[in-house]
Amino acid sequence: MKKKLVQQVSACFKEQFGAAPGHIFLSPGRINIIGEHVDYNDGFVLPAAINKYVCFAISDNGTNTVNLFAKDLNESYSFDLTQPLKPGDLMWANFFLGVAHLIKEKGLAFGGVNVVFSSTIPMGAGLSSSAAVECGFAFALNKMYNLGLSREAVALIGQKAEHTFVGVNCGIMDQFASVFGKKRKVIKLDCNSLEYEYHNADFKEYSLLLLDSKVKHTLLTSGYNDRRNEVEQGLALLKEQYPEVKTFRDLTEAQVEASKNILGDVVYRRCLFVVREIKRVLDAVTALENEDFATLGKLMFATHDGLSKNYEVSCEELDFLADAVRNDENVLGARMMGGGFGGCTINLVKKDAVNGIIERVSQEYKEKFNIKLEAYKVKISKGTSQYTTEYAGI
Structure with missing residues (x-):
């Protein structure tokens, strides 16, 4: 190639x-x-x-x-x-x-x-x-x-x-x-x-597979700017509650939970996602070093759910792609990747199952959205x- x-x-x-x-x-x-x-x-x-x-x-x-x-x-x-x-x-x-x-x-x-x-x-x-x-x-x-x-x-x-x-x-x-x-x-x-x-x-017997939704929703720029404003507002409120906090890195999930009423539902969910995601990255590093790919996969699914439900930057097509492989024994993890509202999901898939997954999900995606899915096998x-x-x- x-x-x-x-x-x-x-x-x-x-x-x-x-x-x-x-x-x-x-x-x-x-x-x-x-x-x-x-x-x-x-x-x-x-x-x-x-x-x-x-x-x-x-x-x-x-x-x-x-x-x-x-x-x-x-x-x-x-x-x-x-x-x-x-x-x-x-x-x-x-x-x-x-x-x-x-x-x-x-x-x-x-x-x-x-x-x-x-x-x-x-x-x-x-x-x-x-x-x-x-x-x-x-x-x-x-x-x-x-x-x-x-x-x-x-x-x-x-x-x-x-x-x-x-x-x-x-x-x-x-x-x-x-x-x-x-x-x-x-x-x-x-x-x-x-x-x-x-x-x-x-990744040993697993490989990375990207499934391209082939959609780009117009929300990308406005949605991105809204999220930035919401988390900035949330961090300012959390700093008032906890003067020792300088950045999201200093916050715990418990502190965000305790501030739910002050933050309001939307800002609370945005901040909760950020604090959890920062921890997930650190957990993912440990999982990679230990070659614990099952844990890495669980973290990827958790990130997708957080991006979809709490940060709200996913879309119907990306949620469909993540859910399509969620209960497949050959897939350890999947999540939307990037800014959101379209683009790819990244999937951790057993090597010998990749072609079968592409075939199955492509067919289901075409039936649901009438869009031809693109799949990219990638190596680091x-x-x-x-x-x-x-x-x-x-």
């Missing part, structure tokens, strides 16, 4: 620019095992890079112009590095413009390049194809021109490009996972301090890197 992608992108580069590319880079998408909606609530997340990639074929062209070709869209875009860089109407080009602008802003020098890129990361499935594009381009320029940027700096450039040139106020998890990913490892990341540690994630892979295997002569 990876080799085929590299060959196709290299061949396309030769077609576009008349020579083989000087460099190949691969930047992965990401999953999050557990820890949803806690990145902005002082919690930890547990992401990992996956074996779905944006592939970049790239060469220095000896000019001040960046020439881009999006193979999947069959679209080109060029910009002059000597001119001020601003966001334009072509959305995908803004990822590249943003990264180039931010590197220039740091006073770092690099030249014009020819780039062809293509992706095996499904669009709109919540697997962070945008972070892979930003971080892959920043990583490539850093390597090619010896800019001296750390992996953390590359991730932060990707995040800031998304904020300033794309207009999405994302957290750091997506970029961090894409850049820092390691094979068979999850990253326990503190989104506040960017402190992180790796934990084993070799290494982060953004230069592809060094010989590809000359392609």
